[in-house]
Amino acid sequence: MFDLDTILSLLTLTGLEIVLGIDNIVVIAIIAATLPPHQRDKARIIGLALAMITRLLLLFTIAWMASLTSPLFEIAGKAVSGRDLLMLGGGLFLIVKAVREMHEAVEEASGPENSRRAGSFAGALAQIVMLDIVFSFDSVITAVGMAQQLWVMATAVIIAVVIMLVASGPIVRFIHVHPSVKMLALAFVLLIGVALVADGMGFHIPKGYLYFAMLFSVFVEGLNVTLARRRRRAEASRSHGKPAVDLAAPREGEPSLSR
DSSP states (O other), rough: OOOOOHHHHHHHHHHHHHTTHHHHHHHHHHHTTTHHHHHHHHHHHHHHHHHHHHHHHHTTHHHHHHHHHHHEETTTTTEEHHHHHHHEEEEEEEEHHHHHHHHHHHHHSSSSSOOOOOOOHHHHHHHHHHHHHHHHHHHHHHHHHOSHHHHHHHHHHHHHHHHHHHHHHHHHHHHHHHHHHHHHHHHHHHHHHHHHHHHHHOOOOOOOOOOHHHHHHHHHHHHHHHHHHHHHHHHHHHHHSOOOOOTSSSSTTTTTOOO
């Protein structure tokens, strides 16, 4: 049960599940940001818990998942399956969601602080559940392709979701504090939506390309955040480090008044 091949398979699959869950974390962070501050952590925890439950249920219904890949009808000679429709619907939703959030972020920047109306908790949770189903397909398909034992797949999913749960808190707070990072996260959501739509239409975009673009963008944005922070520190030190001007001290070339 715990031979070397099984342990290596478990570790590899857990790492892949964490990587495949990055887009899920970003989307949950964006949806949770629309809620009041006291509800964001609750939505994040419930959302990731539902993601784990969805993945485990799909693992136990592999036969039903296989039926979703069978063609339902044809359009212009191309077969369309239930999975294609699910990817198309989820991708279009993410595109609309990202564009709306970008628009509201721009409007919010030019308006008064906290002028945005908070969303409902039930609505945010419904969006998270729907997108969990969409994102679970890649995760479960990867697990089935890499491991032969069901307990290995389930254990990898549970470990990955627990790690995502721990890491998602700082990510959500960091995105909320830095507006430029939030806009970058929205760009990621838009990119993921386009990839899902393309996948649903039969044009598969390798996830490696998407993750490399996201990683490079995060690296550049990290440099920008670090540069802006150092500039603020330098300006603060210069403003606090200016010597006080002594009005009683004589200027150069003037006689001293002291005896």
